[in-house]
Amino acid sequence: MTFDYDLFVIGGGSGGVRAARVAAATGARVALAEEYRMGGTCVIRGCVPKKLMVFASGYAEMFDDARAYGWDVQEGDFHWPRFRDRLHKELDRLEGIYRRLLEGSDVQIFDARARLKDPHTVVLSTGEELTAKHILVATGGRPVVPEMPGAELGITSNEIFLLDAMPKSILIVGGGYIASEFAGILNGLGVDVTQFYRGAQILRGFDDEARGLVAEGMRAKGVDLHLGTNIIEMRAATDADLRGENMAAPVEEGQPVGVAKGAQTDGIWVKATNGTTRIYDQVLFATGRTPNTEDLGLDAAGVKVGRRGEIIVDEYSQTNVPSVYAIGDVTNRVQLTPVAIREAMAFVETVFKGNPTPVDHDLIPSAVFTQPELGTIGLTEEQARDLEPIEVYCTSFKPMNHAFAGREDRVLMKLVVSRESRKVLGCHIVADHAGEMIQLAGIAVKMGATKEEFDRTVAVHPTMAEELVTMKEPVRTA
Missing domain, CATH: 3.30.390.30 (FAD/NAD-linked reductase, C-terminal dimerisation domain)
Known part of the structure; x- marks a missing residue:
């Protein structure tokens, strides 16, 4: 059978782009489809913008330290729109690099959503049908919002970089690394941060002594961290709420209640399991991520998925369908960008270089x-x-x-x-x-x-x- 391509990659994140480029370097005919922006979660709405926000948030303490070290430094105010605009220019630049790297590798790019029709055929949202000897799914993951009344008023880590204005107060729900990182970032940028986590300690799965010190340090820097705590109810704040009439713990005098993108109200009223109620400008859900496997046509191709929607693969990233492979967060193995890139390299070694290479997930820093x-x-x-x-x-x-x-x-x-x-x-x-x-x-x-x-x-x-x-x-x- 003659195919249009030797490899068709679905997903333009770090793993998919690396696999496409390296496979093309072997002489393979390669195409890649991405429905949103090239670079995926890491570049567009994850590691890169987050780390730049970490840098930005550290300057408040640097000003204090500089004065202690003898510098005459005048502390200023953080200007979110100026930072945000420069941030997006940098993300645009990085996206352009990803696209140019693919073009320079002779990878054909389709700016469209792709679905599997069968083990060798993909259908694009443009209506085109294309065939490939091998198909690689690298569609990553997305944030999960809990099912509860009022949840639509909140945002996730995807939207935090798009806010029109920094909220003056925010509730972050979750205790994993995303929730805890953004608690520190926003606190450093001058936001009044409260964090709820239903467990006994944040950063489950990490060393107990280490995560205990992290929690202690976060509190010392001003994060209002509540463990064993979750939301019972949340809704748009009413005039009565704003006057403090429905508060178990009234809003402090002078506490601002502003408007942030994502909330269709002058605030979000939250009742917690610890019995307190409060109005926040914004609520950020960082309560987990799920693989992007919905509406990918996996059933049509016969590809098996797990109970969390993850694509099930073997040590060579191959699914139960011999022509279909998957790498990165969509497999729910180790959700780290460098791991997805390593999985991409092992995939190319196995499939296009004749060197079967299992993925090494042992001792990952x-x-x-x-x-x-x-x-x-x-x-x-x-x-x-x-x-x-x-x-x-x-x-x-x-x-x-x-x-x-x-x-x-x-x-x-x-x-x-x-x-x-x-x-x-x-x-x-x-x-x-x-x-x-x-x-x-x-x-x-x-x-x-x-x-x-x-x-x-x-x-x-x-x-x-x-x-x-x-x-x-x-x-x-x-």
Whole structure:
């Protein structure tokens, strides 16, 4: 059978674009369809704009620190429209780069939605039908909004970058990395931030000691974090609400109630499980993400999906239909951009280079851009002690730059070590630039470095990271 293409990629995010480009470099005929903007979640509404907002939000503390270090600095007000406009110019620039990279690789681009008709055919929203020997689904994921009355008044992380104005107050619902990151960002930009999480501690799945310090640091910086708390009811605020007549805990005198895009009202009235009620300018739901598999024609092609809608794949990213593969968040394996890119590279090695390459999901370093920041790789203390006897090496201290400026921020350096093999099973850092540090520490952990090899490494002084190689005695064993 003759096909129009050797590979048709559905989705123009980081994984899909990388797969298309690298496959085309082998001489394959490749096409890619994207219904929205090239770059996907990471570039357009995720990692990149979020990190730029992290940078922006850090300047308030920098002004204070600068004065402590002798600089005559006058603190100003944050101007959201100026930042937002520049942010979108940068995203436009990055999207253009993605598009030019595809064009330069001779990948044919279709600005349309694509659906599977059968194992070798896709139908575009323009009406075209195209065939391919292989189809790669890389459609990513999207935020989930809870089903409850009034939920339509809130926004998700997709809309936070599009606001006409910064809200003066916001309720963030959720305790994962997205919720916690935006709590720190918006707090740093001068927004009155409240965060509800129904669990006992934020950042479930991360090391308990590390996430506890992150929560403590967030509260110290001004985030009003409520654990074991959720929304019972939310609705558009009424005049009676605005006058404080329906408040279990009245609005503080002078508290502004503004208008933000996404809310069709002068405020959103929220009743919480802890018995309090309050009006917020905005409510942000960060309560999870789900794979983008709706209306993709997966049933028509015979592709199996899991109970959360994720495409089920094997270690080579192949579905139960031999011609159809899937990578990235749509598979709900590890929802990280660099992982999607690695999966794309392994897919091309397997399918177009004749070198079967399983995806390596072991020991992936990651960072949570909360304030304070968290970097991690490997097993948490809790996970490791359930597997084998361990030693824990840990220190928490006030770093030099914070101490001099009179700030109370503390950092955490932690190694989880196997008592038998002496390998470092996990490394967890809470500190400024923890993401930068964990990238480098991750190399050693991935190589299987032992605690003694860490110890033999000469410290770089004075740095926070030197503590990783100077902790000589375990603080506890398990």
